[in-house]
Amino acid sequence: MATLKLKNLSKRYGKTVWGAKDINLEVHDKEFIVLLGPSGCGKTTTMRMIAGLEEVTQGIIYIEDKDVTFLPPRRRDISMVFQSYAVWPHLTVFDNIAFPLRLKKLNSNEIEKRVKEVSDLTKIEEYLERFPRQLSGGQRQRVALARALVVQPKVFLMDEPLSNLDAKLRVKMRTEMKAIHKKTQATTVFVTHDQAEAMSMADRIVIMKDGSIVQMGTTDDVYFDCEDMFVAGFIGTPPTNFLTMELQEKNGKLLLVNSAFSFEPLGENYEILKNYSNKIVVMGVRPESMQVFKEKKLESVFSREVLVTEPQGSHQIVAIELDDQIVKIVAPPFPKVDPGEIVHIGFEHDRLMFFNPETEKRIRKA
Amino acid sequence: MSHKDLKAKQTKKLIGRTIFYLFIVFIIMVILLPIYFLLSISFMSDQEAYDWPVPLGLSFRSEFKIEPVLGTSEYLISVYSRSQEEYISLIQGSKIDQMSEFLRNKTNCNVSEEKLNEAIVEVNALYETNSEKIDSLTEDISSLEKKILSLNQNIIKAKRNLSIVEGRESMEAVEEQLRADLKEYESEKQSVSLEIKEKKSVLTPLNSTSFQVFKNLFANYVTFFKVTRDSIPALMRSIQVALFTVFIALTIGGMSGYAFARYAFKGKNVLKLSTLFVRMFPGIAIAMPMVIILAEMGFYDKPIGLSLVYSVGQIALTIWITASIFMGIPVELEEAAQVFGRTRVGAFIHITLPLALPGLAASAMYAFIGSWAETAQAIVLTQFNPTFPVVVYQTMVGAKGMVNLIAAGGVTMALPAVLFTILIRKYILQMWGGVKV
Numbered sequence: 001m002a003t004l005k006l007k008n009l010s011k012r013y014g015k016t017v018w019g020a021k022d023i024n025l026e027v028h029d030k031e032f033i034v035l036l037g038p039s040g041c042g043k044t045t046t047m048r049m050i051a052g053l054e055e056v057t058q059g060i061i062y063i064e065d066k067d068v069t070f071l072p073p074r075r076r077d078i079s080m081v082f083q084s085y086a087v088w089p090h091l092t093v094f095d096n097i098a099f100p101l102r103l104k105k106l107n108s109n110e111i112e113k114r115v116k117e118v119s120d121l122t123k124i125e126e127y128l129e130r131f132p133r134q135l136s137g138g139q140r141q142r143v144a145l146a147r148a149l150v151v152q153p154k155v156f157l158m159d160e161p162l163s164n165l166d167a168k169l170r171v172k173m174r175t176e177m178k179a180i181h182k183k184t185q186a187t188t189v190f191v192t193h194d195q196a197e198a199m200s201m202a203d204r205i206v207i208m209k210d211g212s213i214v215q216m217g218t219t220d221d222v223y224f225d226c227e228d229m230f231v232a233g234f235i236g237t238p239p240t241n242f243l244t245m246e247l248q249e250k251n252g253k254l255l256l257v258n259s260a261f262s263f264e265p266l267g268e269n270y271e272i273l274k275n276y277s278n279k280i281v282v283m284g285v286r287p288e289s290m291q292v293f294k295e296k297k298l299e300s301v302f303s304r305e306v307l308v309t310e311p312q313g314s315h316q317i318v319a320i321e322l323d324d325q326i327v328k329i330v331a332p333p334f335p336k337v338d339p340g341e342i343v344h345i346g347f348e349h350d351r352l353m354f355f356n357p358e359t360e361k362r363i364r365k366a
Numbered sequence: 367m368s369h370k371d372l373k374a375k376q377t378k379k380l381i382g383r384t385i386f387y388l389f390i391v392f393i394i395m396v397i398l399l400p401i402y403f404l405l406s407i408s409f410m411s412d413q414e415a416y417d418w419p420v421p422l423g424l425s426f427r428s429e430f431k432i433e434p435v436l437g438t439s440e441y442l443i444s445v446y447s448r449s450q451e452e453y454i455s456l457i458q459g460s461k462i463d464q465m466s467e468f469l470r471n472k473t474n475c476n477v478s479e480e481k482l483n484e485a486i487v488e489v490n491a492l493y494e495t496n497s498e499k500i501d502s503l504t505e506d507i508s509s510l511e512k513k514i515l516s517l518n519q520n521i522i523k524a525k526r527n528l529s530i531v532e533g534r535e536s537m538e539a540v541e542e543q544l545r546a547d548l549k550e551y552e553s554e555k556q557s558v559s560l561e562i563k564e565k566k567s568v569l570t571p572l573n574s575t576s577f578q579v580f581k582n583l584f585a586n587y588v589t590f591f592k593v594t595r596d597s598i599p600a601l602m603r604s605i606q607v608a609l610f611t612v613f614i615a616l617t618i619g620g621m622s623g624y625a626f627a628r629y630a631f632k633g634k635n636v637l638k639l640s641t642l643f644v645r646m647f648p649g650i651a652i653a654m655p656m657v658i659i660l661a662e663m664g665f666y667d668k669p670i671g672l673s674l675v676y677s678v679g680q681i682a683l684t685i686w687i688t689a690s691i692f693m694g695i696p697v698e699l700e701e702a703a704q705v706f707g708r709t710r711v712g713a714f715i716h717i718t719l720p721l722a723l724p725g726l727a728a729s730a731m732y733a734f735i736g737s738w739a740e741t742a743q744a745i746v747l748t749q750f751n752p753t754f755p756v757v758v759y760q761t762m763v764g765a766k767g768m769v770n771l772i773a774a775g776g777v778t779m780a781l782p783a784v785l786f787t788i789l790i791r792k793y794i795l796q797m798w799g800g801v802k803v
Contacts, residue, residue, distance in 0.1 A: 053701050073704045080705045086698035103707035
């Protein structure tokens, strides 16, 4: 197992279209990295460049400090799980898994031993003699996984491997793959557009947009400490609510004001915003960082009529209308809130995030 | 009401099914009957092929009858005709070796001289023991035959008179009389000829012996190769042409098919369509220019020249077949092979090629059949080294016009194509459950 380092990695299609631009990334030994982003953001392009299936326009790829930028895929000591599994239909499951080992000219006992090991790990030992067409989607996915595991590569690449499975199986495979990673300790790069998948599996998440990395960090980092409005809006269901606020200074006090309410930023928030008086900022509030009260309380900032509620069992989502904008709040399941009811709403002030409306970047303490 | 509905439905279903089966039968008749006809004619002897109506069933032996001709030292040999259901005379003669050869050519039966001699000895013995009976019977028969002759004359006379008298007034009585006469003559003739038949059937076992000889089924094929000008070299040339064409079409067509399937480039669709453009010219139309071009290349009248011409059309077809096959094979399969240790070419050879085999086999079959049976261009593009279809064609238009020989040539021409298809059928049918992943 080893490290992977990307330096200014770029890919240009045609003359002007950049599939990926200046990707700088360092993947540590045994780390599980997830590339996350909407479709067309360049995550698959990046992965294919790491695999050697896509030519690199600029930049360098290091695997364990060795420059592999121009090596063919088979010389890079990597393995890959494809979105479509890419299990060879004319070979049995055993032959599929043994394929890379045979090319390495291992003797047949060794091959058998290693195939058995990985098929135990991926729970396909009963299907070794079958052809892929006789397997279900989930089983084929396991075969692809076993084939990737059996070579014991330095870097393990997975290109949306779970996206072709049905929802229930996907959740199950997610747990299993995490367990397998824990056992094999393989350095892994995992591409997905499913944030739930990314958050539950990753050691670190790399969020990409338009061919560049926007933010990278642990699940908590990208969730609670978003770098910009794109990340805040992309991560989390329901996504972050964005409220446009004006900072006004009155009697030496800072006030965040919008058409419905105003409140005074205190403590940390004051430190962040003190240089922005008389300017417009965007306030990002996570749905669960808002509180819903049935009675007016000290913490509540404003009152509003409930538009709709979405009961979810473990919690309920309360939607209100604010400045022609739907704001969603995640509230505890009880007490039940009914549409049309007037509720009082407060914020967890230390969870608020402020963004510059022009650059969409986070406003941090000076 | 519902009962009525049900009945109507059933009737409808019955009609539908009837039409369906009629259609199936029609298809079978249209496709299988001509093939069967061709096959059975190719196994027929000369005598059988011209024995109208030609019996369609295959026969494996012929029945011969030999009898001495009275007053000479010659013998008459007859063969049983299946369509007329009686013996018909074939040859009369005294030279055993000539007769044997004649029979072999005419009936495809190897009637050896010993066999003929044996039969002659037998029939002579028979003749001697029954000579009296035979004499009396033949006398009877000849007198009966004379009777028929005179009856025939009477009948003709009566008919002529009748045609004169008919329709005239005041001649009704004469006409009546003539009609009655005619009827009488005819009934008499019938009874006499019946008598002759009876006598003959008594006579036959007394003055003749019959014997059966197995037919040489493949005699026509042997004859075909003997009589046609260098047909075996022509066959070899044809196979050469077909295999060359398959090779050229598959390598060039297959590679371009792969390129069309895998790469995006400018003018791809136009180029792909334009490959079909060459197929729009009838082969015979471009044959003359081709003669000049091939002659300049030094390929005129050579198998390789012919296969070059055939390849042009076949490449287009192969491109279309293989492009769609390669498109059906996900590129990820190749990429996976590259990741797991194959080179690009290795991935193509070990992953894509086995998966594309059915399509390649199908286009190989098309190319083989298309170039194997092509006649029109081959006639123009060859001179001293014709291909097999040309030889068959020449036999057909030749002065001999022996139907059974042509049929034998036709079947021989069909055989390699059928064989080739049977050989590669495994690959055509070989589907890995559809190349789905």
